[in-house]
Amino acid sequence: MSSGTTSSGRKRRTTEAEGSAAAASAAAVAATPQQKRSRNGDAGDAIARKAPRIGRMSLDKLYQSALDPLTSIGKELESYATNIRQMILNRRGKLQLQGADGQIEINFGGRVIPVRRKLLLLPAVRDTMLAQVLLHYENAIPVDDKDRRFLDIDPLYAEWLVGEMVIMHRDQQHHHEIALREDHHKKDASFRTYHGLLFDKTTLKIELPDEQQQQEEEEDAHMAGQGQAEGEGEEQHRTLDNKMRSLQTAITEMEATKDELERFYRVMDPFMQLVKPEGGTPVMSATVLGTTVSTTEATLLLLGQDNALAKCFTKGSEGGDNAAVGNETSSSNFMKVVDFARRQRISPRGSVVSIPHAYDQEQLMKDFRSFGLPDMDMYMSLLTLEEMNKVLGMIGKPVRRRELVFKSAAYGFTYTKLPDKVGDKEGLLFVLRHKKYIFGVHMDGKLALPPGPRSTNYFDCPIFFFSVSGCFDEPKKITIAENLQQVEVAGRAGWIENDEHEHTGKLAFGNGRLWLGYRFPAADAHAVPDLSQCHHWIDKTEIPAGYKGNDDQDGSGLPAGDDSVVLDALEVWQVRCGE
Incomplete structure (x- = not known):
C-alpha cells in the first residue's frame, strides 16, 4: 500500500485500486500473504515445507521463489478453512445435513x-x-x-x-x-x-448429501478432462495459469464465506442459544383471555425485574391465566406490547424499533404505559450501555450528560445533514459500524464549518480513536501524538483536497487517519460521496496491545477491517463533561 502527503502535511492512504492493473495482477499471485492480514495466526503451518535442493544456487533460488507464494497461499487457505469450521462448531451448527425428511x-x-x-x-x-x-x-x-x-x-x-x-x-x-x-x-x-x-437472503449454501455427491462427481469429471488436456508445453502453461487463478479464487470465496458467516451470526444470534440454561428452558409465558404469549428470559431481563410486563410471565410454555391483565386489556394488545419488547432485543444495532398500530391506538398506548414500556419508536444504539460507559471512561473527565444528535438510521448519510443536526455543539463522539467492526473518534471541540461553502477549515483539536468490536477483546482507546490531533472540515459544497488538488473527502481526523465522505479511487470524478464512505488506518506504532484485527502490508492497523469501507451506520453524540 502506498501513501502520499498533502500540501498541509496530512497523510493520505491510497488503496490497491490506485495501482496499475498490471501491478494488481502480479500482486494477486506473488504478493502473499495478502495486503490484508489477520493477527490471529495461521493454522496452516504444517503446509510449509523446506524445498528440496537441486544443488545449483541460481536454480535453487528460482525454485524457492516460485514455491514461497504457493506455500503462503496454501497456509492462507487452510487458515480460512479451519476458522470457518470452528465458527460453525462454536455455534453448535451442523457441518453436514443427513437429509430433508420429517x-x-x-x-x-x-x-x-x-x-x-x-x-x-x-x-x-x-x-x-x-x-x-x-x-x-x-x-x-x-x-x-x-x-x-x-x-x-x-x-x-x-x-x-x-x-x-x-x-x-x-x-x-x-x-x-x-x-x-x-x-x-x-x-x-x-x-x-x-x-x-x-427472509433476508444469504450466500451460505444448504447442501444435502445427494447434492454433495453429484457436485463431487462433476468436479472429478472436470479434473479428468483437464488431465487429458495436459500434454503439450503450451497446454501445461495454460493449465498452470488456471490453477493459480483457481487458488486466488478459492481464497476470495473463503474470505467471502467467513464474512457472510459473521453477518449471519450478527442477525441470528438473538434467536440462538449457545449455552443451555442451568434452570431448564429459557421460555417464559403468560396467558391472557385464553391466549398464550411466550418470549424468552433475555427479553424480559431487558425490561427489569420490577417491570409490570415481566411480572406477568412464568417459566415454561403454559403461563398461568392472568385474569387481572385480561380485565385491563385485550389479548391482541397484550401480544403487541410483548412483541415491542421482543423486537427491542432482536433488532440490529443502529435500527429503529417502530411502535405497533391498532384499531384503538389510544388504548394501545395506555397499555404500553401501564406495562412500563415507552409509547414511542425506540432507536437501538450502536453501543450497549456497558460499551458506552467504557468509551466515555476513555475521555478522562467526569461525564455529566450525553445526547444523540445525529443517527444515519433517521437522517441518512448526506453530508449537509450532519452540520444541520450537530450545530455548535462541543464534545462530539463519532460511533461508526462496518459489519462486525464498531469504532470511532472523540473530538474535544466543535465541528467548526469554514466561512465559505466551498472552503475548508483545518484546526488543532484534542482527539482520540477507539475500537469497540472486531479488533480487541474489549473496547480499547487508540491515542496518537499531540501534534497529529487535528480535524479538517469541508464546507457544505466543499472538499478536502490532497497535494494533487484532488477532491478526497468531507471530514478528516488525526492527520488523515480517519476520513468520512471519502472518495474511493475508482469513483466517478463527478460523484459526491456520502458519509458512509470511510477510510481508516492506524500507524503500527500506535496500535495498542492485544490487537487481533487486520493490518496492511505496511503493518498499519485497520480498525474497520479494511482501509476503505462503506459504513452500515453512523452516530454522533454530544458528550458534556465537567465536575
Whole structure:
C-alpha cells in the first residue's frame, strides 16, 4: 500500500485500486500473504515445507521463489478453512445435513406450528436466514419445557410465513412469491421486522448429501478432462495459469464465506442459544383471555425485574391465566406490547424499533404505559450501555450528560445533514459500524464549518480513536501524538483536497487517519460521496496491545477491517463533561 502527503502535511492512504492493473495482477499471485492480514495466526503451518535442493544456487533460488507464494497461499487457505469450521462448531451448527425428511415442531412466540423440512428447501426459501438457522443450527435454537424448538418472534407473522411456504410447495408449477403485501403487511411493524431479518437472503449454501455427491462427481469429471488436456508445453502453461487463478479464487470465496458467516451470526444470534440454561428452558409465558404469549428470559431481563410486563410471565410454555391483565386489556394488545419488547432485543444495532398500530391506538398506548414500556419508536444504539460507559471512561473527565444528535438510521448519510443536526455543539463522539467492526473518534471541540461553502477549515483539536468490536477483546482507546490531533472540515459544497488538488473527502481526523465522505479511487470524478464512505488506518506504532484485527502490508492497523469501507451506520453524540 502506498501513501502520499498533502500540501498541509496530512497523510493520505491510497488503496490497491490506485495501482496499475498490471501491478494488481502480479500482486494477486506473488504478493502473499495478502495486503490484508489477520493477527490471529495461521493454522496452516504444517503446509510449509523446506524445498528440496537441486544443488545449483541460481536454480535453487528460482525454485524457492516460485514455491514461497504457493506455500503462503496454501497456509492462507487452510487458515480460512479451519476458522470457518470452528465458527460453525462454536455455534453448535451442523457441518453436514443427513437429509430433508420429517418436520420440526416449533413454538413461535406461544403458537406451536410444525414445519416440514422440505418447505425450507424450496428455491425461494433455501437461501434465506430462516432456512439456514433451522436446518444447519437446529441444535442452537432454544427449546421450551416440552422439548420443542422455540423462536422468539411474533406468532402472527410465523403463521402467515409458514402458510405462504405451504402454498408455494403446493403450487410449484405456478409462480408464487413470498412477499409482504402493500395493503397490510408493509404497514405492520412486526411483519416488516421479522421478514427483513428471517427472509433476508444469504450466500451460505444448504447442501444435502445427494447434492454433495453429484457436485463431487462433476468436479472429478472436470479434473479428468483437464488431465487429458495436459500434454503439450503450451497446454501445461495454460493449465498452470488456471490453477493459480483457481487458488486466488478459492481464497476470495473463503474470505467471502467467513464474512457472510459473521453477518449471519450478527442477525441470528438473538434467536440462538449457545449455552443451555442451568434452570431448564429459557421460555417464559403468560396467558391472557385464553391466549398464550411466550418470549424468552433475555427479553424480559431487558425490561427489569420490577417491570409490570415481566411480572406477568412464568417459566415454561403454559403461563398461568392472568385474569387481572385480561380485565385491563385485550389479548391482541397484550401480544403487541410483548412483541415491542421482543423486537427491542432482536433488532440490529443502529435500527429503529417502530411502535405497533391498532384499531384503538389510544388504548394501545395506555397499555404500553401501564406495562412500563415507552409509547414511542425506540432507536437501538450502536453501543450497549456497558460499551458506552467504557468509551466515555476513555475521555478522562467526569461525564455529566450525553445526547444523540445525529443517527444515519433517521437522517441518512448526506453530508449537509450532519452540520444541520450537530450545530455548535462541543464534545462530539463519532460511533461508526462496518459489519462486525464498531469504532470511532472523540473530538474535544466543535465541528467548526469554514466561512465559505466551498472552503475548508483545518484546526488543532484534542482527539482520540477507539475500537469497540472486531479488533480487541474489549473496547480499547487508540491515542496518537499531540501534534497529529487535528480535524479538517469541508464546507457544505466543499472538499478536502490532497497535494494533487484532488477532491478526497468531507471530514478528516488525526492527520488523515480517519476520513468520512471519502472518495474511493475508482469513483466517478463527478460523484459526491456520502458519509458512509470511510477510510481508516492506524500507524503500527500506535496500535495498542492485544490487537487481533487486520493490518496492511505496511503493518498499519485497520480498525474497520479494511482501509476503505462503506459504513452500515453512523452516530454522533454530544458528550458534556465537567465536575
